[in-house]
Amino acid sequence: MAIFNSPILSSIEGSIKSRLRNIEGRIEKMAANVIEKKNDESLILKQGSVLNNRYRIEEFSKKMEGCNVYLAVDIEGYKRCWGCGYDANDKLDVFCNQCGVELSNRVYQILEADGTNDFSAEAVFIKKELVHPGIINLYDRFFSDQKEYLVAEYVRGAAITDKRYDDRLLRESAIIIADIVEYLHSQNISAAGIETEDFLTGEKGLKLVNLAGLRFMESGISHSRRKKDVKHLAKLLLGLKGDAKEEYKTVSILNKAAEGGFSSARKLSEKLEEAAADTVGGDEISVGSITDVGIVRKVNEDSFGSMTGEINLFVVADGMGGHQSGDVASSMAVEALISNVQNSIKGSKDNLLDILKDSVINANKKVYDFAKANGKDMGTTIVASLFSGDTLYSANVGDSRAYLIRNGDAVQITKDHSLVARLVELKMAEPKDVRNHPKGNVLLRTIGTDPKVDVDGYQTKIRKGDYLLLCTDGLWNQVYEDEIAHIVKRAGSLQDACKELVRIANERGGPDNITAIVVKINN
Secondary structure: OHHHHOHHHHHHHHHHHHHHHHHHHHHHHHHHHHHHHHHHHHHOOOOOOEEOOOEEEEEEEEEEOOEEEEEEEEOOHHHOOOOOOOOOOOOOOOEOOOOOOEOOOOEEEEEEEOOOOOOHHHHHHHHHOOOOOOEOOEEEEEEEOOEEEEEEEOOOEEEHHHOOOOHHHHHHHHHHHHHHHHHHHHOOEEOOOOOHHHEEEEOOEEEEOOOOOOEEOOOOOOHHHHHHHHHHHHHHHHOOOOOOOOOOHHHHHHHHHHOOOOOOHHHHHHHHHHHHHHHOOOOOEEEEEEEEOOOOOOOOOEEEEEEOOOOEEEEEEEEOOOOOOHHHHHHHHHHHHHHHHHHHOOOOOOOHHHHHHHHHHHHHHHHHHHHHHOOOOOOEEEEEEEEEOOEEEEEEEOOOEEEEEEOOEEEEOOOOOEHHHHHHHOOOOOHHHOOOOOOOOOEOOOEOOOOOOOOEEEEEEOOOOOEEEEEOHHHHOOOOHHHHHHHHHHOOOHHHHHHHHHHHHHHOOOOOOEEEEEEEEOO
16 A cells, blocks of 8 residues: 555656646636637627618628628618719619619628727718728718617728838828828818828728728818828838838938928828829830829729839729729729739730730730629720830720820820710711710720620820820810810929819819829930
8 A cells, every 4th residue: 555655656646637637727718718709609790681771791701909890782772872972863773873883782891899999980971971082981870789880881902011112102102191181181180190000002002991090170170280190191101111212202202291391291292293203204204193083973993003114004994883893893904904014025025016915805804703703793994005115005995095195186096995986987976976975884895894805906106295195084075185185285294284184074073083194205
């Protein structure tokens, strides 16, 4: 019996008991976690649940601090058009009678407050109806089963802090954010609380998606408040600079802003745009560009992009109204085209027109495959122009246009792929009727709606002093060719020309999104 009382066995026995206690503790903790997870899951809304007799839950998206996030569709979308806000559509209407977008199947993001958070601040912004392409759209706020919900635009993207910023990217981001802040000031809203984490960059460009840092100022935005907001904005942007060196012009401008050198976000934006005009395309070309949501629509489905250097490429696309995710289609097409041209010319710079046309075909495949894989009906127009030496190569699908402006005349390079253009070609309609024909929005060719697409290509000789304009129908439908040529020639800068073109289009109703790229040939 003495052997069982030995110190060695007592030590082993104690060690075993200690291990058993540890195992029991881990089992209890795991059981508690399972129970907690089940409790959490029981609180998550199930797919198919309908909130407020209107929003059908499609899936649980993620859990954020203070709320659950869901994806949902509005089963009564006719009550408020997501494209333009029109509220007099009939229950049986498939498309909006005001702007033409499809009323159902639009995916929304719904945030469910968990009690530690509320959406009272967002309610103020819903009431003010903030409309800006760089700010997430807020549509609705309601209570259901003693919980608070917020309905917002569904935005996908990555944090802007994930990117590597050179001078160009920093400048482009700064111009967009400065424009957002200027708009907020026009609505008596201070941006003093925004942080870089409040922005996403993705399919719809750079967007402010968290409005918690905004503050509505009942008495208006004072001069000192404007200046403070600009200083705060500049400091945020300088935190992103990465590879953008101190001697770069953008960093120099932002340093000046951080020290209080600009009285408004608009002044900062104008200075940054001047820097862009000085640097884009080197000595060979100068560039101005703009996109605007217009007066009627609430979502900007236009996209544009460029590639500059030895070869200069510019692209404009117009997501199709009346289809799901037109904004996604246009941005995806622009990105795919630029990427394909970039990769193709690495091997050879011969047959540039074929490369450009093949890149449009590739963009069509990318959009079509994405739409098919995701069960969406997506489409976009596209027009692209590529400079090499004294030759301009252009390609298009749809009715976004390229114009050559020379000696005070604006001449359309591309051909519209629309029903009305075809009627004009067949002498069944007059050219002057293109802008106001009842079937003016019917397109015969588009990107992303069919597995294959025919692409038209054009080759144009250019010379010093020529201008190229790429634009969507939101511009050319409202501004005539002689007006375009006059504005481009007389404007103080290409960016001023772009702004004036948009101003006139909006003055005449702004029924559609408006996008323009103006390029001047310097050599």
